[in-house]
Amino acid sequence: MSSEQLPEYLTNENINLLRKVLGDAGYTGEVWPSTNVSGRFLINLFQEGMTDPSDLERELRRRFGGVAKPRRSPQTQFHKYAIRGVPG
Structure with a gap:
């Protein structure tokens, strides 16, 4: 028998x-x-025993860095009261 471990499914x-x-x-x-x-x-981390989601996310960010969030484009259409004012 081999001493290598089978992967955890x-x-x-x-x-x-x-x-x-x-x-x-x-x-x-x-x-x-x-x-x-x-x-x-x-x-790999999970199979080594790290199962806490916050720990996994921290290690992922440490290893690969953060992902840039897409910038929101400026809104081109304003609400109808943004320019005219609220009716009185």
Whole structure:
């Protein structure tokens, strides 16, 4: 017998937790390791025993940095009372 350990399989509940952590950190919610380095990183941390979402998010930000949030474009259409004033 080999002394290497088999990988711990993730349940749907585990995957949903990891997706939420990715989404809360500003990344896509895709966890699959073949398409997402940050997802693979979270899976590795989870399988090593780190299961607290705040700890996972902190490590994700530490490793990859924060994700820039998209800037909101200035609103071009104003509410009808913004220019005319409130009717009296």
